[in-house]
Amino acid sequence: MSVAISIEELGKRYRLGELGGKPTRITEALVDSGRRLARLAERRRSEYPEEIWALRHLVLDVPEGQALGVIGRNGSGKTTLLKLLARITEPTEGRATIRGRVGAVIDLATGFHQELTGGENIFLNGAILGMGRAEIRAKFDEIVAFAGVDDFIDTPVKRYSAGMKIRLGFSVAAHLEPEVLLIDEVLAVGDADFQRKCMGRMTEIGSSGRTVLFVSHNMNAVEHLCDRVIWLDQGSLVRDGEASAVVGEYLKNRTRTLSPVWEPHADAPNPDVRLHGIRLLDGEGTPRTEFKRTEPALVEFDVSVLRSDPRLRVGLDLATQEGLIVFRTFHDDLAGAGNRLLEPGRWLVRCLIPANLLNHGLYSINARIKINQFRWCVQEDDVLQLEIEDEEVLEGRDQARPGLAYPVVGWEAEPVSAAESSAERAKPATLR
Amino acid sequence: MAGDVVVIAPSQGWQPLRLRLLWGFRELGYFFVWREIKLRYKQTLLGTSWAVLQPLLMTLVFTVIFGHWLHVGSGGSPYLVFSFAAMVPWAFFSQGLSQGSKSLTSGATLISRVYFPRLLLPLGSVLSFLLDLGIATGLLLVLMPFYGYAPGVKALAFPLFLLLLLVATLGTAFLLAAANAQYRDVQYITPFLLQLWFFATPVVYSPTIVPHGLRSVIAINPLVSVIDGVRWMLLDGPSPFGPGLAVSAAAAVALFLGGAFYFRRTERGFADVL
Numbered sequence: 001m002s003v004a005i006s007i008e009e010l011g012k013r014y015r016l017g018e019l020g021g022k023p024t025r026i027t028e029a030l031v032d033s034g035r036r037l038a039r040l041a042e043r044r045r046s047e048y049p050e051e052i053w054a055l056r057h058l059v060l061d062v063p064e065g066q067a068l069g070v071i072g073r074n075g076s077g078k079t080t081l082l083k084l085l086a087r088i089t090e091p092t093e094g095r096a097t098i099r100g101r102v103g104a105v106i107d108l109a110t111g112f113h114q115e116l117t118g119g120e121n122i123f124l125n126g127a128i129l130g131m132g133r134a135e136i137r138a139k140f141d142e143i144v145a146f147a148g149v150d151d152f153i154d155t156p157v158k159r160y161s162a163g164m165k166i167r168l169g170f171s172v173a174a175h176l177e178p179e180v181l182l183i184d185e186v187l188a189v190g191d192a193d194f195q196r197k198c199m200g201r202m203t204e205i206g207s208s209g210r211t212v213l214f215v216s217h218n219m220n221a222v223e224h225l226c227d228r229v230i231w232l233d234q235g236s237l238v239r240d241g242e243a244s245a246v247v248g249e250y251l252k253n254r255t256r257t258l259s260p261v262w263e264p265h266a267d268a269p270n271p272d273v274r275l276h277g278i279r280l281l282d283g284e285g286t287p288r289t290e291f292k293r294t295e296p297a298l299v300e301f302d303v304s305v306l307r308s309d310p311r312l313r314v315g316l317d318l319a320t321q322e323g324l325i326v327f328r329t330f331h332d333d334l335a336g337a338g339n340r341l342l343e344p345g346r347w348l349v350r351c352l353i354p355a356n357l358l359n360h361g362l363y364s365i366n367a368r369i370k371i372n373q374f375r376w377c378v379q380e381d382d383v384l385q386l387e388i389e390d391e392e393v394l395e396g397r398d399q400a401r402p403g404l405a406y407p408v409v410g411w412e413a414e415p416v417s418a419a420e421s422s423a424e425r426a427k428p429a430t431l432r
Numbered sequence: 433m434a435g436d437v438v439v440i441a442p443s444q445g446w447q448p449l450r451l452r453l454l455w456g457f458r459e460l461g462y463f464f465v466w467r468e469i470k471l472r473y474k475q476t477l478l479g480t481s482w483a484v485l486q487p488l489l490m491t492l493v494f495t496v497i498f499g500h501w502l503h504v505g506s507g508g509s510p511y512l513v514f515s516f517a518a519m520v521p522w523a524f525f526s527q528g529l530s531q532g533s534k535s536l537t538s539g540a541t542l543i544s545r546v547y548f549p550r551l552l553l554p555l556g557s558v559l560s561f562l563l564d565l566g567i568a569t570g571l572l573l574v575l576m577p578f579y580g581y582a583p584g585v586k587a588l589a590f591p592l593f594l595l596l597l598l599v600a601t602l603g604t605a606f607l608l609a610a611a612n613a614q615y616r617d618v619q620y621i622t623p624f625l626l627q628l629w630f631f632a633t634p635v636v637y638s639p640t641i642v643p644h645g646l647r648s649v650i651a652i653n654p655l656v657s658v659i660d661g662v663r664w665m666l667l668d669g670p671s672p673f674g675p676g677l678a679v680s681a682a683a684a685v686a687l688f689l690g691g692a693f694y695f696r697r698t699e700r701g702f703a704d705v706l
Contacts, residue, residue, distance in 0.1 A: 087547040089703040095441035106545045127460035128546045
């Protein structure tokens with residue numbers, strides 16, 4: 001069997017920072033060149049501190065017709081690999097050779113143009129994949145039927161619901177039959193019914209002899225669809241082998257790494273602040289990773305402020321396993337007690353994640369420390385995992401609710417007497 | 433297309449234009465053109481009439497101010513047709529440039545999600561204004577008989593001047609679009625640049641007011657020769673053929689190649705900066 005994708009020492013380096021590292025204003029470009037000159041003069045041409053290798057030294061051959069799963073934590077380089085193979089961004093080093101037409105589904109809902117109708121968007125997406133109009137026309141009805149948007153095909157996509165957009169996006173990609181198909185996390189969205197349909201269609205694609213690269217956090221789907229799985233971590237290949245073996249090992253490792261304490265691997269040079277570690281604590285100050293839905297959790301940053309700067313902000317993102325950010329918070333969001341990081345020295349900065357906020361599930365914490373409107377000091381993704389458990393679900397009394405948040409909201413019911421006028425009834429009780 | 437082999441590797445320095453690849457994506461190019469036109473006149477009351485109204489209203493204003501009040505010379509033709517004949521190619525250039533320079537930033541989501549030759553975006557933007565150009569030219573042809581002009585054999589040179597206009601507009605649009613992806617300052621510079629360019633181009637005045645020795649020098653602006661050509665074809669203006677036309681053609685080709693190669697050189701970073 002011949003090789004469909006051959007990857008040799010592929011690597012991609014990104015520059016971090018507020019502006020993606022690259023100057024986007026001419027004045028900044030001037031300042032930037034000035035700085036570079038200054039650094040040359042100081043003979044300190046050390047590596048740019050804000051650089052990160054999203055993927056490095058990847059060597060991989062994918063035979064024709066294979067369904068390859070790509071797994072790993074957030075920020076492990078999965079999406080970067082897909083973007084490189086889809087030619088959306090260019091590698092920094094190495095090379096890859098792909099035989100056959102490539103179709104990529106990177107972000108289902110956004111390949112669309114909002115002002116155009118569903119039908120027009122099908123043609124747009126087809127044209128992007130390098131298809132002729134005749135070819136698309138031949139598949140048109142099938143695509144529309146699969147997506148279930150028959151009645152809305154002449155409606156601008158901006159009037160579609162999120163679910164409809166996703167269905168249409170997947171449908172176009174799945175029917176346009178490229179020889180090599182790259183798919184990024186499609187099963188994280190859409191309702192259960194549509195996910196089943198997607199799985200069915202992808203099994204069909206897999207068995208039709210096409211090469212598929214499938215990135216997902218959904219281990220069941222990966223095991224079901226893929227013959228072989230690679231596991232990436234921090235831009236490097238960790239394991240490569242038979243699907244269930246690699247997935248099994250990944251899951252085992254995953255639970256083992258569920259630790260309430262995190263320490264940075266190496267000190268990134270940083271003149272403003274030094275992060276010694278982050279811990280996840282309960283109300284008694286004991287480190288742990290599992291919390292009841294009705295319990296608060298504390299995220300404790302152990303930091304040394306090296307240089308006093310009123311713009312210093314310590315914070316975090318709370319994200320789902322799929323990388324969706326639930327919220328971002330900083331220590332000085334509320335003026336007052338939290339906002340005391342002005343003096344140099346070592347501090348314990350605690351963030352209280354309130355009880356009755358998050359729904360049952362596993363969440364990631366991304367560390368975010370910055371000098372506001374100037375630069376990022378720390379941007380570490382997925383440093384700790386926070387497991388929120390709903391007792392009702394654990395004890396089998398109820399199914400997990402949909403949604404990310406599970407707040408306690410106010411409800412009231414009031415009987416309506418016949419004497420009240422209809423105008424009175426329209427007003428909520430509290431406004432009367 | 434099973435024989436397709438794609439090699440993905442870092443590129444460095446100047447890149448070939450890859451015209452064959454561009455041709456392979458022509459369907460997408462048509463689509464971009466069609467999309468631009470459709471979106472531009474969607475939810476407008478007057479639709480494509482704007483293509484004519486804008487240059488026409490400007491021409492009326494110029495006719496009153498420059499023609500009637502300031503008595504700017506128009507080489508013997510009535511001032512209205514004299515300036516409208518120039519307004520038609522100028523409107524194409526200026527609209528193509530302002531839309532074309534924004535084409536990458538407005539197509540940012542597409543760029544960060546899918547692969548296609550990025551040159552198609554400014555190309556589609558500029559080419560979509562051919563429709564406006566066509567409509568405005570039609571109106572010009574309708575107006576001419578009222579002023580006693582009729583297109584003759586000279587009109588056969590039309591494709592030549594259209595080509596000159598296209599090459600100059602595309603080259604400048606490529607340059608500004610690529611620069612705008614990296615430096616957003618360009619979006620503020622473009623309107624200013626267009627205003628300067630407008631006054632450097634004989635739209636409201638006749639090129640005869642420029643000292644004779646400088647004629648070939650101002651022809652470094654390709655629009656000068658395009659407008660000379662239009663006035664020569666339609667209004668019996670002086671012949672545009674001469675050293676000036678050669679200078680304009682050379683400038684247009686230089687702009688085109690410079691713009692296209694600069695675009696290709698910076699293209700690799702687009703997905704990362706947009």
